[in-house]
Amino acid sequence: MSDEHDQHDHHGHHPAPLSEVEARVRALESLLLEKGLLTPDAVDTVIAAYERDIGPLNGAKVVARAWVDSEYKKRLLAEGTSAIAELGFGGMQGEHMVVVENTPTTHNVIVCTLCSCYPWPVLGLPPTWYKSPPYRSRVVMEPRKVLEEFGLSLDESIEVRVWDSSAELRYMVLPERPAGTEGMPEEELVQLVTRDSMIGVAQAKSPGAAS
Amino acid sequence: MDIDRNITAMEGTSALPRKNGELIFAMPWEGRAFGMAIALLREGMYPWQEFQTRLVAQINATGCEPGPAPDYYEHWLAAFEQLLLEQGIMTCQEFERRKAEFASGEREEVF
Numbered sequence: 010m011s012d013e014h015d016q017h018d019h020h021g022h023h024p025a026p027l028s029e030v031e032a033r034v035r036a037l038e039s040l041l042l043e044k045g046l047l048t049p050d051a052v053d054t055v056i057a058a059y060e061r062d063i064g065p066l067n068g069a070k071v072v073a074r075a076w077v078d079s080e081y082k083k084r085l086l087a088e089g090t091s092a093i094a095e096l097g098f099g100g101m102q103g104e105h106m107v108v109v110e111n112t113p114t115t116h117n118v119i120v121c122t123l124c125s126c127y128p129w130p131v132l133g134l135p136p137t138w139y140k141s142p143p144y145r146s147r148v149v150m151e152p153r154k155v156l157e158e159f160g161l162s163l164d165e166s167i168e169v170r171v172w173d174s175s176a177e178l179r180y181m182v183l184p185e186r187p188a189g190t191e192g193m194p195e196e197e198l199v200q201l202v203t204r205d206s207m208i209g210v211a212q213a214k215s216p217g218a219a220s
Numbered sequence: 221m222d223i224d225r226n227i228t229a230m231e232g233t234s235a236l237p238r239k240n241g242e243l244i245f246a247m248p249w250e251g252r253a254f255g256m257a258i259a260l261l262r263e264g265m266y267p268w269q270e271f272q273t274r275l276v277a278q279i280n281a282t283g284c285e286p287g288p289a290p291d292y293y294e295h296w297l298a299a300f301e302q303l304l305l306e307q308g309i310m311t312c313q314e315f316e317r318r319k320a321e322f323a324s325g326e327r328e329e330v331f
Contacts, residue, residue: 027322033297034249036318038256039330040310046265049331052255055262059224059243059254099225129238130228 067098068131068181069202071108072213073195076186085183086110098130106131109172110183111209116167117182118156118209120148121174128179132204139208149173159210182209189216223261226268233279234272237288250293257300266307274299 027035041047071093075082085092089106093099106128109117121127125140138144148155152169156162163169172180184206190198193216205211230236237244245251261268278295289295304310321327 026325029323030294030297031249032319032322033301034252034256035322035327035330036315037301037304037310038252039322039327040314040318041256041260042331044310046263046309047256047259051259052252055255055258056251059258097225099229 067093067096068128068204068207069199070096071098071131071181072183072202072207073198075108075183076190076198077195082110082183089181093131104128104179105177107172107178107180108183109170109180111185113185114167115170116156116163116209117170117172117180118148118152119172119174119180119182120145122146122149123173123175126174126176126179128174128181131181132207136204136208156210159205161211182207184209184213187213187215223258223268226272227258230272233289234276235288237292245293250296253293253297253300257296265309266303270307271299271303274302278302 038047038052042049071085074096075085081092081095084095085108089108090104092108093106104126109119111117120139122145127139144155149171152171153163156169174180184202186198187201190201201214201216203211203214206213227236243254245254257271260266261271275296278299279289279292282289282291282295301315305312305315318327
């Protein structure tokens with residue numbers, strides 16, 4: 010959102026007359042501004058917050074907390090929805106969050122084979138490829154090959170588990186904490202957690218690679 | 221914060237219309253109507269319950285299917301107008317007059 014005048018086509022003429030509903034909304038906004046009950050950018054601020062704050066950062070904060078707090082991690086793996094709610098993230102409409110942990114011997118990846126169920130309250134908007142039919146079918150049939158195409162080569166000894174999301178169950182991957190991050194504060198760890206690492210098609214970033 | 225949680229936790233026909241988590245505003249005015257009602261909630265102009273009750277009543281007046289109601293923001297806007305009038309935040313006369321000014325093109329900008 011660049012500036013607060015975006016909606017008002019710059020000092021100009023309105024070529025098309027306002028619809029009835031548009032006139033109502035403008036009348037309200039203008040009255041509320043006039044009464045000093047709204048500030049000019051209050052509405053933009055609200056919209057931007059709803060678009061941005063329910064996003065990937067929420068999931069990254071969950072992961073970073075689990076990396077530094079082993080008790081939290083236990084709760085997260087046992088009861089994902091409530092552990093995520095502890096950090097103030099909700100907005101799930103009846104869906105259950107299940108968090109699956111990557112370990113040196115197990116790698117997890119999530120998909121929705123039927124449609125595009127996605128844990129959006131923690132991960133924000135799903136990437137386009139997540140919704141694409143090739144990803145949805147191939148990650149189940151040949152997960153290693155798909156992960157390789159994402160640039161993630163896994164040793165044969167590592168077991169790959171694919172989790173199929175549904176309307177009631179949403180999965181999120183808890184990636185492994187990268188080496189060399191001992192003692193790093195939680196706020197910095199958050200920066201290493203990418204969306205892709207929580208879908209399971211990548212590892213968390215290494216400290217050196219963090220931008 | 222509680223306000224945001226209340227809003228995002230609405231279920232069934234009063235749930236915010238979303239597509240894969242993304243709020244859907246089909247027209248710019250829908251976003252303005254959404255933002256105004258929440259901005260005033262955040263300012264504590266009225267309690268959440270007062271808004272929610274009216275929203276649900278508006279939606280229920282037109283029948284109910286599961287999931288977000290069609291024309292959701294029409295109902296949202298009607299509930300918001302009703303609340304502003306009933307709480308005495310604006311009068312019917314000034315609202316009617318201002319609407320007419322925008323509809324006729326006499327007034328163009330909201331500020």
